[in-house]
Amino acid sequence: MLRHDSHVRLSTLLALLSLQAGLLHAQEADPAALPDEPGTDLPALTEPDANAPATDAATGPAAMMAGGSVSQNVTINLISRLVKRGMLTQEDANDLIAMAEADAQAARLRDESMRVAIADAAAPPLEEGDVGVSYVPEPVRQQMQAEIKAQLTAEAREQEWSAKNPKPEWKEQWEIFGDLRTRYEGTFFGDGNDNTGAFPNFNAINTGSPFDVAGTQFSPQLNVDEDRQRFRFRFRAGAGFDLEDGFSGGFRVATGDSNSPVSTNQSFGTSGGNFSKYQLWLDRAFLSYNFGKQLDADVNIDIGRFENPFFASEVMWDDDIGLDGIALRGSHQVADGVKVFGAGGAFPIFNTDFHFASNQPAKFESTDKYLFAGQIGVDLKIKDDLNAKFSVAYYDFSGAEGEFSSPYTPLTSSDAGSSDATRPSFAQKGNTYMPLRVIIPDASNGFGTTNQWQYFGLATPFKNVTFTGRLDYDGYEPVRLSAVGEVIKNVAFDENRLALYGVNNRGPAGAGGGSGAFEGGDMAWFLNLIAGSPSFDKRGDWNTFIGYRHVESDAVIDGFTDSDFGGGGTNMKGFTIGGNYALSPSVRVGARWMSAGEIAGPTLKSDVLQFDINAKF
Incomplete structure (x- = not known):
């Protein structure tokens, strides 16, 4: 505090009052004339505010004055002169400067508050919907x-x-994808296979001219005794696109030796050979709409040609198959760790040519074939490291079985029968077949001894009930242990019809000659055990698997099942073993060995070895 020396106090007060009056007069005349930096505001000579920040003694005006430095602040220089002349002690000077700093800070806060108040008063009143914004201090800004x-x-x-x-x-709405696979494939036949004409190639007959069963030539036959080695490749490319508002779509093209529904493999050296070019087929083309938001679920409707929407093994459906038609699929979380899912739809299998039969003016009634199917299942999270998935499905292959024609006498091989369209437009091998044409014997055909041109259809209807399951155990991460199983029964299996009309899948003929007893069946089951990486996301990921299957002759339609095991089709049982290894996130190699043998009918054993290099983009 100031000392009570009257002479010093009076002189000091007079000097400071005079200085303050002069500075106030200068500020009114020219506000810019005064420095605008901390510590240069004119003190109000009031008692210091206890809450005001203290001036840093080491760097503030007092330290500057004590060190003899000259300041650009007139007030500081004046106080310094008073100290030098002995009119003020150093302690009094420091007290005065501290009070002046506190008063200056208070004045700045007061003036800023007044400026904001004046601005707010001058602003127009807020109307409904307007938002008022308060002053934001500079550090916050x-x-x-x-x-x-x-x-x-x-x-x-x-x-x-x-x-x-x-x-x-447009690129943000499109996703381009594709893959390329090259394969070595060797097929090796065991000793003792029946190569006496016991394995007709029904697909070759049904996709070509009808076969004269009364002739002296063998029908087209399957290879059952000569090993084959071939190099094959598969190329697929497509795009998916987002059409907004729940709509999406996509398409894909793929290679293939033919328009087979179960294979996109192209063998090198075929399709003309001599480095001839290969074909591309339209493999997928579909439109999809997701309306799950309205139902609080993930629900899609697909139309066109799209991926198989059903949860199934390769015994029911080959991995390459695509379905035509319309499908509804979806899933919904019903509880913690419990999700139900389902799929269903209608899928045209075959539609009669519009002009059938083309060589006669009166046309035959259309023979259309459809698949009507439905599936329901549940995804379960049993434990943190154990998941399960189970489903039951029903597949009704309406009209897939063959039908007898109206009786007639074909004059040439091109004279169509009324039921020719009931024959499969594609087949592999294994199902039981029956002749379709009811040919009237007369003099033109030697009373049934010549000109017996035939096509062949499936000898039984197909309605499959399928149970599929999968278990995944992640307790040994990053290795996953999985088990996939499936049981299939053809509930429309007609053994009496097969025994009467079936021309294959029979046992040895009896002592009296004629056909042997029918040996086919209606059941299939499959089990596959897998260990390794659940996905191939990085170099070094791997998996290995071993599986066994038993697929009786008429458990499933042979044209839609796995095309690799035993050369494709049904009426086979045996093992599969193999594995894969990732060379990079996009490239992997793999190998598998498949050993198959016939269940019913004559002996047929085969082994298939495959080495693959797969690349995706």
Whole structure:
């Protein structure tokens, strides 16, 4: 505090009052004339505020004055002169400067508050819907500016605002994908296979000219005794696109030796050989609509040609198969760790040619074939490291079985029968077949001894009930242990019809000659054990598997089942063993060995060895 020396106190007060009056007069004339830096405001000579910040003694005006430095602040220099002349002690000077700093800080806060109040009073009144914004201090504004800048920079990086060549909008809605596989495949036949004409190639007959069963030539026959080695490749490319508002779609093209529904393999050296070019087929083309938001579930409707929507093994459906028609599929979480799923639809299998029969003016009634199918299942999270998936499905292959024609006498091999369209348009091998044409014997055909041109259809209807399950155990991460199983029964199996009309899948003829007893069946089951990486996301990922299957002759339609095991088709049992290894996230190699043997009918054993290199993009 100031000392009570009257002479010093009076002189000091007079000097400071005079200085304050002069400075106030100068500020009114020219506000810019006074320095605008901390510590230069004119003290009000009031008692210091206890809450005001203290001046730093090491760097403030008092330290400057004590060190003999000259300040640009007139007041500080004046106080310094008074100290030098002995009119003030150093302690009094320090007290005066501290009070002046506190008063200056209080004045700045007061003036800023008055400025905001005046601005608010001058602003127009807020109307309904307007938002009033209070004064934001400078440090807060700077922090907000930094945060907004950081956020905008992150968004720009994510959305590629600053890219030199940003993606066009249409590219954001498209996803291009594809894969390439090259394969070595060797097929090796065991000793003792029946090569006496016991294995007609029904697909070759039904897709060509009808076969004269009364002739002296063998029908087209399957290879059952000569080993074959071939190099094959598969190329597929397509795109998926988002059409917004729940709509999406896609397409894919693929290679293939033919338009087979179960294989996109192209063998090198075929299709003309001599380095001839290969064909591309339209493999997928579909439109999809997701309306799950309205139902609080994931529900899609697909139309066109699309991926198989059913949860099934390769015994029921080959991995390459695509279905035509319309499908409804979806899933819904009903409880913690419990999700139900389902699929169903109608799928045209065959539609009669519009002009059938083309060589006569009166046309035959259309013979259309459909698959009507439905499936329901449940996904279960049993434990953190144990998951299960189970389903039951029903497949009704309506009209797939062969039918007898109206009786007639074909004059040439091209004279069509009324039921010719009931024959399969594609088949592999294994199902039981029956002749379709009811040919009237007369003089033109030697009373049934010549000109017996025939096509062949499936000898039984097919309605499959299928139980499929999968268990995944992740207790040994990153290795997953999985088991996949399936049981299938053809509940429409007609053994009496097969025994009467079936021409294959029979045992040895009896002592009296004629056909042997029918030996086919209606059941199939499959079990596959897998260990390894659940996905091939990085170099070094691997898996290995071993499986066994038993597929009786008429358990499933041979044209839709696995095309690799035993050369494709049904009426086989045996083992599969193999594995895969990732060379990179996009390239992997694999190998498998498949050993198969016939269940019913004459002996047929085969082993298939495959080495693959797969690349995807």
